[in-house]
Amino acid sequence: MGAIIEIKGLSKTYDGGFTALKSVDLTIEEGEILALLGPNGAGKTTMISAICGLVQPTGGTVRVGGHDIVTDYRRARELIGLVPQEITIEPFETVGNTVAFSRGVFGKKRDDARIEEVLRSLSLWDKRNSKNNELSGGMRRRVLIAKALSHDPRVLFLDEPTAGVDVTLRKDMWNLVRQLRASGVTIILTTHYIEEAEEMADRIGVIDRGELMLVQEKSQMLSQLGQKELHVELAEPISELPPALAPFDVTLGNGGHHLSYRFDRSAERTGITRLIAAIAEAGLVLSDVSTRQSSLEDVFLRLVEEHGA
Amino acid sequence: MNWRSIKAIYVFEMTRTFRTILQSIVSPVLSTILYFVVFGAAIGGRIESVEGVSYGAFIVPGLIMLTLLQQSVTNASFGIYFPKFIGTIYELLSAPVNFIEIVIGYVGAAATKSIMIAVIILATSTFFVDLRIEHPVWMVAFLLLTGISFALLGFIIGIWAKNFEQLQLVPLLIITPLVFLGGSFYSVSMLPEGWRTVTFFNPVLYLISGFRWSFYGISDVPIAVSLAAVALFMAACLGVIWWIFRSGWRLRP
Ligand SMILES: Nc1ncnc2c1ncn2[C@@H]1O[C@H](COP(=O)(O)OP(=O)(O)OP(=O)(O)O)[C@@H](O)[C@H]1O
Ligand SMILES: [Mg+2]
Numbered sequence: 281m282g283a284i285i286e287i288k289g290l291s292k293t294y295d296g297g298f299t300a301l302k303s304v305d306l307t308i309e310e311g312e313i314l315a316l317l318g319p320n321g322a323g324k325t326t327m328i329s330a331i332c333g334l335v336q337p338t339g340g341t342v343r344v345g346g347h348d349i350v351t352d353y354r355r356a357r358e359l360i361g362l363v364p365q366e367i368t369i370e371p372f373e374t375v376g377n378t379v380a381f382s383r384g385v386f387g388k389k390r391d392d393a394r395i396e397e398v399l400r401s402l403s404l405w406d407k408r409n410s411k412n413n414e415l416s417g418g419m420r421r422r423v424l425i426a427k428a429l430s431h432d433p434r435v436l437f438l439d440e441p442t443a444g445v446d447v448t449l450r451k452d453m454w455n456l457v458r459q460l461r462a463s464g465v466t467i468i469l470t471t472h473y474i475e476e477a478e479e480m481a482d483r484i485g486v487i488d489r490g491e492l493m494l495v496q497e498k499s500q501m502l503s504q505l506g507q508k509e510l511h512v513e514l515a516e517p518i519s520e521l522p523p524a525l526a527p528f529d530v531t532l533g534n535g536g537h538h539l540s541y542r543f544d545r546s547a548e549r550t551g552i553t554r555l556i557a558a559i560a561e562a563g564l565v566l567s568d569v570s571t572r573q574s575s576l577e578d579v580f581l582r583l584v585e586e587h588g589a
Numbered sequence: 590m591n592w593r594s595i596k597a598i599y600v601f602e603m604t605r606t607f608r609t610i611l612q613s614i615v616s617p618v619l620s621t622i623l624y625f626v627v628f629g630a631a632i633g634g635r636i637e638s639v640e641g642v643s644y645g646a647f648i649v650p651g652l653i654m655l656t657l658l659q660q661s662v663t664n665a666s667f668g669i670y671f672p673k674f675i676g677t678i679y680e681l682l683s684a685p686v687n688f689i690e691i692v693i694g695y696v697g698a699a700a701t702k703s704i705m706i707a708v709i710i711l712a713t714s715t716f717f718v719d720l721r722i723e724h725p726v727w728m729v730a731f732l733l734l735t736g737i738s739f740a741l742l743g744f745i746i747g748i749w750a751k752n753f754e755q756l757q758l759v760p761l762l763i764i765t766p767l768v769f770l771g772g773s774f775y776s777v778s779m780l781p782e783g784w785r786t787v788t789f790f791n792p793v794l795y796l797i798s799g800f801r802w803s804f805y806g807i808s809d810v811p812i813a814v815s816l817a818a819v820a821l822f823m824a825a826c827l828g829v830i831w832w833i834f835r836s837g838w839r840l841r842p
Contacts (some may be wrong), residue, residue: 377601
């Protein structure tokens with residue numbers, strides 16, 4: 281599949297002089313789910329806003345579906361659905377009208393059946409005649425999603441779609457995102473929840489202080505940067521490491537009950553076999569052995585730390 | 590031109606208007622009646638007629654203009670300020686629409702509402718005075734032109750305003766005095782020489798004068814000058830709005 285969004289040198293310096301985006305280059309493939317991960321104030325919303333026309337870029341170009349977002353903004357924006365981070369919704373209007381309005385303002389022909397379909401897919405059909413200010417927070421967020429989907433976008437931006445959403449609803453949302461992807465929609469979501477990126481994304485981009493530090497396939501990112509830890513519980517506590525274990529980078533913990541060993545899963549020799557042999561040789565008795573895969577969270581934190589250093 | 594987007598905005602705005610239609614109409618109608626009582630009955634008792642028109646009838650065009658100007662500025666400024674205030678404007682800014690379409694939708698709806706109210710006031714005034722309208726087509730033209738140009742001004746104010754105080758400031762501090770000093774309740778010829786000259790710098794004078802001419806055929810300034818003044822004002826507002834959307838001023842950081 282081809283690229284649906286091409287970002288070249290996208291920069292944004294706000295009026296006060298603060299640079300929120302520093303020359304971001306990124307190509308987003310049609311049909312993928314890209315998660316943008318980054319701490320508060322990293323520039324995620326700024327980047328999305330610049331692509332969608334809410335913020336004026338101070339440098340660089342963006343093409344959506346081959347259309348420049350400045351010179352050919354109509355064609356570019358027709359393809360985009362945006363769910364903003366903040367819940368902003370007309371309070372006194374009904375759910376049905378709010379969603380139908382979005383379709384209209386995007387220049388699409390009125391289509392009640394399509395609106396019904398969208399509302400049903402978000403479990404909002406029963407609420408179609410309710411006023412927006414009579415809805416719960418989670419429902420309002422779904423109305424925002426319905427608005428973005430009402431005009432059948434090919435690209436959907438979800439800026440922290442699951443902030444303040446309970447676990448069940450979050451699962452529902454993940455399912456919805458998967459269904460959308462299956463129907464060919466490209467999805468760019470931002471999140472603070474690493475598990476969300478881990479669960480959903482095909483690729484993950486890490487943003488920090490306005491810089492896109494890394495964009496990788498999720499699996500690749502996990503395996504390249506991911507380390508594992510071997511945890512060994514001892515039946516009898518020991519006071520110090522036996523000499524047989526000296527060559528290994530092993531830490532003793534939990535009052536002498538616990539050994540932990542870090543290794544790189546993708547390395548040619550992990551050293552596990554030799555370590556286990558050495559433990560046996562030292563005459564230690566194991567009560568339990570486990571390994572832990574370092575999560576994206578560890579990866580992410582490490583990246584941000586390195587960047588800050 | 591993207592007519593579907595325009596229609597969506599216009600219909601949405603009109604729905605909003607009709608949700609509160611009663612309170613939108615009651616207050617202007619009530620205040621007009623008060624003006625009639627105060628100005629028409631109290632002052633009209635002393636001033637027999639102005640240039641051959643009974644005082645009560647003479648002030649009708651001015652009263653209508655007063656309401657029309659206030660309403661179009663207020664409605665249009667609120668119409669665009671509100672989405673800015675609650676944040677729903679993100680959708681408009683990310684939609685495939687140009688500024689003309691946005692303006693037609695919002696300003697069109699605001700002007701429609703204000704002109705509706707102006708017509709209601711016109712109808713109300715027939716209960717108090719005998720009206721004659723010599724140039725009905727021109728009267729309608731003046732209503733439309735004025736409603737639209739001041740809705741354009743209101744639109745600008747709505748984008749400019751950073752809070753509700755600012756939003757109310759302009760109608761209160763500028764529009765109302767201009768209307769009162771623009772000959773709504775008197776003929777400029779009744780003023781002493783010095784004040785008359787000052788009055789000619791008041792743009793609203795040209796509107797009221799032209800509008801009154803369409804009723805009674807009498808005016809303070811030639812009708813062509815009135816039309817030119819409205820056209821100029823409208824062009825200026827459109828120019829400012831064009832610049833706002835081009836530069837992103839107060840809309841796109
Ligand atoms: N309108 C603005 N004017 C000036 N600075 C701004 C503006 N909007 C955002 N910023 C600054 O730009 C930086 C990036 O903000 P942005 O909203 O893009 O972060 P984010 O990654 O979305 O953060 P979060 O995870 O908290 O939503 C922040 O330091 C913010 O203060
Ligand atoms: Mg954000």
